[in-house]
Amino acid sequence: MASISLAEAIRKARRGEGDIATPVVGFLVYNVGPYIALLMIWEGVRILFRPDPRFLPDVWRVAAQLMDLLKNGILIDYLSRSLVRISLAAGLAIPVGVLIGLGIGLNATIASFLLPIIRFFNSIPAIAWLPLFIIWLGFKDQTIILDASYGLFFPVVFNTIVGVQTVPKVFRDAVRTMGGTWWHIVADVVLPGALPAVLTGIRTGFAYAWRGLIAAEMIVAANGLGYLIFKAQSMLLADRIIAGMILIGVTWAFLDYFILQPLEEATVRRWGLMQR
């Protein structure tokens, strides 16, 4: 084994493991690598089993389809509509979910009243609500937003409850011995203490929100990613369906990377509440 100088060892330690030369290479290996592996499996299946290209198109066809969608403006239009809907759903479900989770986590009376109701409704999938939402609100954006927020709401509530209940009691005692009121305990102890769990709830919930959104768009909308996929089926455009699926997955990866991960970096990782 070749020996290295102390300065070199320190440089390596600072960089982390020291096995990946540059941040760019690291980014490519960890963030692009898995997708390339997926593409290779896809092409492998095509070469091995030779399915009808109308059922399983090749990567290039799907890429061409994506380019078409981009050129004729459908991609930007549908994607932005879906993004606006999911954002509004998040804006509705997250604050309400956190508030109800706080109430249940902090107060036994609220808990005994609300928990059974919440558990009951949690067992009903958002899609099962869709017909009723359509009757109530019509074939409108509101229906889609409500259906998407329904799935997001419950994981936020349940994780907030766990978050509130796992904040060490000694933190509250400490604030009380400094003259802190109930409000100080909630704002300075309970909310930041519950944040790691709330973020987990938002992550889990977003997956459900996406499902609700895509399903609702298939039935209710005349645009959006769900509609794109659904409409493509009637025209037997498997390449467009797969292109839509890729768009959904990539959009979620971007949302996670550019919104949730920075939020996590700035809070729970900064505070040492979550270790890599």
Added chain:
Amino acid sequence: MGGQISVRGVTHVYTNRYTQETVLALEEISFEVEQGEFVCIIGPSGCGKSTLLYLIAGLMRPSMGEILVDGRPVTGPGPDRGMVFQEFAILPWRTVWRNISHGLEIQGIPKEKRDEIVRHYIRLIGLEGFENKYPYELSGGMKQRVALARTLACNPKVVLMDEPFAALDVQTRITLRTELLKISLQLSNTILFVTHSVDEAALLGDRVIVLTRRPGRVKEIVGNPIPRAARDEHTMENPAFIEYRNHLFYSVRSEVQVAEHEALVRG
């Protein structure tokens, strides 16, 4: 009449939530602590010494008896009685600086004044250079320094310390106890310090209250033969101090032995 802290006939009973067993934790506890005094409380495990501190802090209410601080009965927690906990109770989401200023923020002290106070205690407690660190970046000893600074920054009349050094390694513990002793000479706050370490109690306390095995009663209250200003790490070698320390040791030890014997007989 009485001192600044007046504990009068305090008895505390609680029900264990899991076993539903009723436990008599403290029985007929009475003592007085004068303004500015440093008093230690020792006793065998489970004798209720921490419970006693929580009662004085107002975090729990005694089943019987009353506790007065400056002549006023304790009805709940308040900023006049600060507390340092055995678990590191500083908030992970606040930096060292913001943890120390927390109590001052709660009391609505303006930022300029707050910063001045925080700076003072950072220097006094030896936390320079750590102001912007988060608790997870600190060792246990540093965390307890922050907790102490946070409590002192509020300038409470009474500082309650619940085995603050129990979770630290022996060397850190000795460092911190010696520093606390030195710092306490510059403070006018009354300090009530619970520990299970006889050495710690003997060195720190102007007086030591020895509690019996459960239910905790006041067994004896012993005054330190060496004045606080004259005590330091080397006091351990002073013959008068050794005698005092040994007295405390056997006072607690005999309670532990009886408790262990009783546990054996009970099976």
